Amino acid sequence: MLWYHWLATLSAVICLSSCIIHTFKVIRAGKPKDYAKPSGDVSASVRYSFTGAMHPAKKESAYMHLPTYIGGLLYHMGTFLSLFLLILLSLGLYPSGILTYILVAVFSVTAVSGLAILLKRISSSQLRALSNPDDYLSNILVSLFQLATVALLLSQDFVAVYYVSASLLLLYIPLGKLKHLVYFFAARYHLGIFFGSRNVWPSKQS
Amino acid sequence: MEIITIEKKKKGLEVLSNKEDGKLQTHMNACVHCGLCANSCVYYNAMPEARFIPATKVELVSSIYRRYQTFSGKFFPSLVGARSLDDEAANEMVDLLFGACTLCGRCVTHCSIGVDISYVVKKGREMLSAMDMIPETLQSTIDAALESGNNMSIPKEEFVETLEWLEEDLQFEVNDDEAKIHLDEEGKDILYTLNPREPKFFPLSISAMAKVFHAAKESWTLSTKMYDITNYAYYSGNYKEAAVITQRLYDEVERLGAKSCVLAECGHGSRAFRWEGPNYLKKTYPFDVFTSVELLASYIREGRLKVDPAKITQKVSLHDPCNLARSGGIWKEQRYILNACVSDFVEMTPHGNDNICCGGGGGQLAMSEYNDRRMAIGKIKADQIKASGAEIIATPCHNCVDQLTQLNVTYKLGIKIMTLGEIVADAIVLENEESN
Known part of the structure; x- marks a missing residue:
């Protein structure tokens, strides 16, 4: 293993441990005890919170902002896929042939989606007012990693750049807003409980 | 600008320090500042300024949470936008969390992540309440309820008189001298509540429900001691006061031995008593609680x-x-x-x-x-x-x-x-x- 392999491995361990700690803390804290008698199906609501309630037709944040929504969706898919690929590459499993070019195309699109979202944040005065350095840095690190993935797939010359960018991202995930990787799921869970106990979800409204 | 003392600041921060509350930890860490909630907020839609975006209101509270409760907020506050609780922050919180949110929750269902924005705003209000920074106008409504038993400070005699003439009207309208507005009667099936605006400004809505009860041959009563369904302490974030108001109605249902408590047509009052009240009191009600809307529908459905x-x-x-x-x-x-x-x-x-x-x-x-x-x-x-x-x-x-x-x-x-x-x-x- 070369130095950048060690760096990435160490970063992955730190990232994974921190995320596990965050997850453990939030699970251990649990949900506040609700003394009110529920009037709905809480389990069904939690399931709905992760499925039907996420449907773009149900959310103004999706259907009123379709380009951003689609860009965000692609960006997130690219992030998960690039992290998955990092595991494969670390195990010495390299894609070959046409698959390499498909991945290059996919990550190019997802990275551009991320950069477009960054551009939107920079160019909108209202989004700038809402943003802090973490918002920009998080986006830059994720986009950079996806671009580094493209570079590595095209040329092994970028292997050090790739692992360094992966390390930076992995080290930063537990610090800033990227930890919504954990809290997104917890938020959907708590929302499902809240709306389920009150029979608001699963939505039966036509 | 109101100046906050160290003592007040400490009390405000205590609200965010509960390590045993997974819901608090979750919603304080989940917002990604995408700003896509903006168009789901009536304040932003009416006045499209960044400060009215729901995420801005979340950020007011969660940035303070980060500053005092997270590693990155403690060591790299500028990087992660962690903010100290100071005079400026507290006054901004009053203006935006009390003065620019109806807690309608529309942004919650439309949030791309699922941040319970209303919950976060209420946490902010709870902090302000702990810091004694509830707007005086709101607090005076709560004080009226605490001191007089109803938020309009209607004296009992005036309330009873109003109900007496409403009863006469009812008898005339339904052409039945036996039609009654039952007061303080024990052992009835239903204890009906009111919004004090009804006896004060809208007595006809009491007559209307009395007519409905009469026609449905319902076993019901009103209390002259505690009939107020409203609970403005739910809005202020002072849950000790909210518990006092809830306990009074709870005690009245028990005292009169009613089988169920029916909540008048009051959105926040219904929510405060039915859903939040058991948590203020830390006990499940031994009686049934439902809204008059459900009751009216059941009367029609059941014939x-x-x-x-x-x-x-x-x-x-x-x-x-x-x-x-x-x-x-x-x-x-x-x-x-x-x-x-x-x-x-x-x-x-x-x-x-x-x-x-x-x-x-x-x-x-x-x-x-x-x-x-x-x-x-x-x-x-x-x-x-x-x-x-x-x-x-x-x-x-x-x-x-x-x-x-x-x-x-x-x-x-x-x-x-x-x-x-x-x-x-x-x-x-x-x-x-x-x-x-």
Whole structure:
């Protein structure tokens, strides 16, 4: 293993441990005890919170902002896929042939989606007012990693750049807003409980 | 600008320090500042400024949480936008969390992540309450309830007198000298509650429900000691005071031995007693609690009330109170009632769980310093009403009735605003009418 392999491995361990700690803390804290008698199906609501309630037709944040929504969706898919690929590459499993070019195309699109979202944040005065350095840095690190993935797939010359960018991202995930990787799921869970106990979800409204 | 002492600051920060609350940890860490919630907020839609974006309100609270409760906030505050709780932050919180949010929760269901924005705003209000920074106007409403037993400080004698003449009116209307408004009677099936606005300004909504109870042959009573369903401490974030108010109604249900407590047409009151109250008191109620909307629907469904939709021929639309529909799961019942009681019912767009707030929630009606904002955000509802073409707007919430009444004047809507009880009472076919 070369130095950048060690760096990435160490970063992955730190990232994974921190995320596990965050997850453990939030699970251990649990949900506040609700003394009110529920009037709905809480389990069904939690399931709905992760499925039907996420449907773009149900959310103004999706259907009123379709380009951003689609860009965000692609960006997130690219992030998960690039992290998955990092595991494969670390195990010495390299894609070959046409698959390499498909991945290059996919990550190019997802990275551009991320950069477009960054551009939107920079160019909108209202989004700038809402943003802090973490918002920009998080986006830059994720986009950079996806671009580094493209570079590595095209040329092994970028292997050090790739692992360094992966390390930076992995080290930063537990610090800033990227930890919504954990809290997104917890938020959907708590929302499902809240709306389920009150029979608001699963939505039966036509 | 109000100056906060170290003692106050400490009390405010204690609200965020509960390590055993997974919901708190979650919602303080989940917002990604995408800003896509903006268009789901009546404040932002009426006044498109960054400070009115729901995420900005979340950030006011969560940035303070980060500063004191997270590793990165403690060591790299500038990087992660962690903010100290200082005079400026606290005063900004008062302005935006009290003065620019009705807690309608519409942004919550539309949030791309699922941040419970209302919950975070309420946490912020809880902090401000701990720091003794509740707007005086709102606090005075709570003080009135705590001191007099109802938020309008109606003396018991005045209340009883009002009910006595309402009873005479009822007997005349239903042509039955035995028709009664039962007061403080023990062992009834139902203890019915009121919004104090009813005896003070809208006594006809009490008559309407009395007529309904009479026609349904219900076993019911009102309490002259504790009838107030409202709980403005739910809005202020002072949950000790909210618990005192809840306990009083709880005790009254127990004292009178009623089988169930029926909540008057009051969105926040229903929510505060039914859903939040057991948590203020840390116990599950041993009696049933349901809203008058559910009760009215059950009367019609079970045939205990006969109604004639031909009695109300005007075009009627419905305004869903946020606390009842979006945060209470009650949206079918009011439609069932209106479809049975009026001949021309139309929906607004959007409606039900996705309905747009009228602007009267969140304690806004009690905080006169934010009246201009309240009327500005109400324009969205006014436009929605105009588009529906309705002549009557039914709404099962007295705060909404008040706000809609003001919107009616300000935006010249030319509508009549009614509670569901009033609609049902107008549509009832009494037994003696049938025999005639």
